[in-house]
Amino acid sequence: MSDIEIAQANEQKEMQPITTIAAKVGLQEQDIERYGDYKAKIKLTAFENQPLPADHKLILVTSINPTPAGEGKSTVTIGLGDALNKLGAQTMIALREPSLGPVMGMKGGATGGGYAQVVPMEDINLHFTGDMHALTCANNTLAALIDNHIHQGNALNIDQRRISWKRTLDINDRALRHTVIGLGGPFQGIPREDGFNITVASELMAILCLATNIHDLKARIAKILIGYTYDRQPVTVGDLKVQGAIAMLLKDALKPNLVQTLEHTPTLIHGGPFANIAHGCNSILATTAALKLAKYTITECGFGADLGAEKFLDIKTPKLGKHPDAVVIVATVRALKYNGGVALADLKTENIAALEQGFANLKRHIENMQRYGLPVTVAINAFTADTPAEIQRLQALCAELGVQAVNTEVWEKGSEGGKALGEAVLASLTAPVDFKPLYEPETTLTEKIAIIAQQIYGAKDVVYETKAKKQLKTFATNGWDKMPVCMAKTQYSFSDDPKALGAPTGFTLHIREFTPDLGAGFIVALTGNVLTMPGLPKQPAALRMDIADDGTITGLF
């Protein structure tokens, strides 16, 4: 059965009312705003003034570098949450919201798979509670206000050639990467070059995920850099005086969304920045709510640990005020074989030699997470083609690093298939944790980039292209040169070359340009050819999707 068939069979029979799910973590009717029978938003007042109990634990799920198919990180995160609840450990899951870009494109949704899914999966993967639309609308409202300001006399002296604020759309649409707007004569505004980012790469998405309340949301929006004046002075949203209006458009999007797994584990799905071109973590508010409401919180971050986990630990953790107590790295035998040079079509054939070679990728991720001082467990997300010899070899290789690797069958069996992983993770939580950040906040931007490139990616050095070099000078002038950095890099490799699989060393990391996200509080460093507006593939997933006359959806994975 496909993911959607499993989910639909369950949705018709077994979903519990959202009030029942809310009650499992002590939330009453007045604490939530219902969106139909099975979705709700949690009011901030339901948790914001509660203390965070010191014995509540945070478990971060990350993974090796993925193959083009995605390797089941969400599936394992959901299955682990269900398994912990089954083991009697009160658990909440905190995930990111899917973007319509990958849903219609190639990678798929973000609601897990098999018997480890969140439901109602059609709603969550499509328009859900409207957060993405609110973000897109807020983003484009700001763009319209900027263009209107210039049209109406440009009191702020904004140089229309130096506007950095782009429009957004939550669909992969390469034709919108570079646009010209304002054509058609004096009544249509001032013509200028513009472009679109995918909503999940927008600064507003990052801000929504890092804001701790409405006050903070508004203050961050006020700091957003929208461009420069003709005499090269930065212009912010605060200068335009529209932070209140933009924050207002996000008032509901700011509240975490509550749903359930197939096994009724309360799950928050909130905020969805991509991890290759944005910071890759769900919202601070959702993670905080889960931490306060449940004894154990399982959360995930995007793509491999070089991207999502590095950003979770270096960008999100300081803002959250709590570091993870344990890390789970999801690996699959087939992805390691792919990293060991096996073609996608041949991944079903046993190949211990390729597994051993590709293990270099997992090894570096394990060592990177250990470098932060965190206990690590490996979850081997079992695929039917894995052979016992491959699994044993992988477990032995992990054991040599002092790490337990647990075969995990949550996709096939739900929580039953995740009990062994759950037990291993609970055991790992008893180890003392001495969290060591990768860099100190006061180090410079280029020092931070060098540390990430060399210590996490394995690079020899970092080269800045002309545009990036010029921007560094501007950042120094404006006092932005000590901000945290958010790396934008291909997810397929530790390097900026998507074809360099395994654990490459001795390479140069190329920084093409920067985007100062002053409201989010970091500078995005764009490496290699990474794009902030993806394109659709030759065979988009949309070709398989349909809706029947009675409203039944098919082909949504």
Ligand code: ADP
């Ligand atoms: P990620 O979070 O790494 O992108 P997902 O958990 O979203 O990956 O899973 C991607 C796809 O792979 C889903 O369609 C899911 O059903 C499928 N999948 C995940 N784990 C397994 C497995 N063990 N066996 C078969 N398919 C799986």
